[in-house]
Amino acid sequence: xxxxxxxxxxxxxxxxxxxxxxxxxxxxxxxxxxxxxxxxxxxxxxxxxxxxxxxxxxxxxxxxxxxxxxxxxxxxxxxxxxxxxxxxxxxxxxxxxxxxxxxxxxxxxxxxxxxxxxxxxxxxxxxxxxxxxxxxxxxxxxxxxxxxxxxxxxxxxxxxxxxxxxxxxxxxxxxxxxxxxxxxxxxxxxxxxxxxxxxxxxxxxxxxxxxxxxxxxxxxxxxxxxxxxxxxxxxxxxxxxxxxxxxxxxxxxxxxxxxxxxxxxxxxxxxxxxxxxxxxxxxxxxxxxxxxxxxxxxxxxxxxxxxxxxxxxxxxxxxxxxxxxxxxxxxxxxxxxxxxxxxxxxxxxxxxxxxxxxxxxxxxxxxxxxxxxxxxxxxxxxxxxxxxxx
Ligand SMILES: Cc1ncc(COP(=O)(O)O)c(C=O)c1O
Numbered sequence: 001x002x003x004x005x006x007x008x009x010x011x012x013x014x015x016x017x018x019x020x021x022x023x024x025x026x027x028x029x030x031x032x033x034x035x036x037x038x039x040x041x042x043x044x045x046x047x048x049x050x051x052x053x054x055x056x057x058x059x060x061x062x063x064x065x066x067x068x069x070x071x072x073x074x075x076x077x078x079x080x081x082x083x084x085x086x087x088x089x090x091x092x093x094x095x096x097x098x099x100x101x102x103x104x105x106x107x108x109x110x111x112x113x114x115x116x117x118x119x120x121x122x123x124x125x126x127x128x129x130x131x132x133x134x135x136x137x138x139x140x141x142x143x144x145x146x147x148x149x150x151x152x153x154x155x156x157x158x159x160x161x162x163x164x165x166x167x168x169x170x171x172x173x174x175x176x177x178x179x180x181x182x183x184x185x186x187x188x189x190x191x192x193x194x195x196x197x198x199x200x201x202x203x204x205x206x207x208x209x210x211x212x213x214x215x216x217x218x219x220x221x222x223x224x225x226x227x228x229x230x231x232x233x234x235x236x237x238x239x240x241x242x243x244x245x246x247x248x249x250x251x252x253x254x255x256x257x258x259x260x261x262x263x264x265x266x267x268x269x270x271x272x273x274x275x276x277x278x279x280x281x282x283x284x285x286x287x288x289x290x291x292x293x294x295x296x297x298x299x300x301x302x303x304x305x306x307x308x309x310x311x312x313x314x315x316x317x318x319x320x321x322x323x324x325x326x327x328x329x330x331x332x333x334x335x336x337x338x339x340x341x342x343x344x345x346x347x348x349x350x351x352x353x354x355x356x357x358x359x360x361x362x363x364x365x366x367x368x369x370x371x372x373x374x375x376x377x378x379x380x381x382x383x384x385x386x387x388x389x390x
Contacts, residue, residue, distance in 0.1 A: 075092055
């Protein structure tokens with residue numbers, strides 16, 4: 001009766017089952033996987049946020065396929081770093097989340113059975129999203145050698161095989177790698193040569209951690225023929241429950257930009273997915289909530305990253321992979337067990353939860369991922385406790 005596109009393999013795995021069992025037994029767990037910012041004790045800006053919704057403007061409905069102009073103006077002015085007000089609200093679309101924006105873009109660009117090029121490792125959503133959109137996921141590889149590098153050969157291989165778009169995550173999740181300036185030039189060259197757009201997910205762009213000297217800025221003013229840049233409140237100020245994301249269309253060839261906007265208008269008009277209340281209060285959120293929360297999250301991720309650097313020296317059995325930005329870090333554990341075996345052992349023996357690297361398609365064995373959003377004392381305790389189990 002139902003279609004293949006909505007059938008996904010079960011989400012349970014050895015690790016999730018073990019955690020369920022430990023929780024059912026009432027085990028006291030230090031959860032280093034927590035990446036929901038509303039569950040990490042980040043309360044800065046909460047009072048200001050609540051006050052903003054006492055607003056009679058939210059009672060009127062004036063739909064606009066791209067999202068209300070006041071909201072798009074606020075995004076253009078406050079949500080892209082270092083753009084000096086050059087982003088035009090006319091080239092912005094609002095959606096309820098980046099997943100929705102991805103889905104519209106995949107269907108805008110690909111026919112059924114066509115492919116998009118995605119990074120590996122990256123966060124685990126794309127296979128299902130692609131299947132839902134009848135699109136084939138093709139992967140290019142990121143390689144770690146003191147820093148993460150895009151394997152350009154694998155990008156070109158995908159393009160030669162017919163991929164219709166290149167997806168970049170800037171900075172990556174969980175790699176934390178920003179696109180380097182040299183990589184950006186090469187990606188623009190390849191995108192032009194193969195006449196494909198870039199889709200750039202910048203949800204973590206506001207969260208640098210270290211060594212961002214050679215990293216590219218936002219792609220929102222990119223000079224490629226067509227670039228779609230994604231962001232959202234979910235990460236920009238750690239408020240996923242507000243359900244507001246955006247997509248900026250940019251490019252040097254107006255023909256392509258105009259055509260993309262015309263078609264996205266058609267699609268967005270079918271859904272009108274963003275609620276009026278959040279759009280009405282967005283300008284105020286940008287002024288009185290966003291800076292406070294962003295600063296609080298930055299302080300949190302940077303503090304936890306410093307703790308990690310202090311606790312894990314280069315010659316310890318556990319090391320961390322350098323991460324330039326974002327909310328997570330990859331740890332390298334001794335290569336005597338798989339990542340899943342390590343995650344199970346740490347959960348059962350140390351009561352510390354980490355995510356096995358295979359969740360993110362990390363090819364190397366014995367890599368696990370921890371969240372930098374965790375409350376700092378718990379974070380340090382979790383790292384020390386797991387460390388003492390080696
Ligand atoms: C790189 C990246 N993009 C997008 C998302 C989803 O963001 P949203 O809440 O806007 O759908 C995530 C979620 O973790 C993510 O890691």
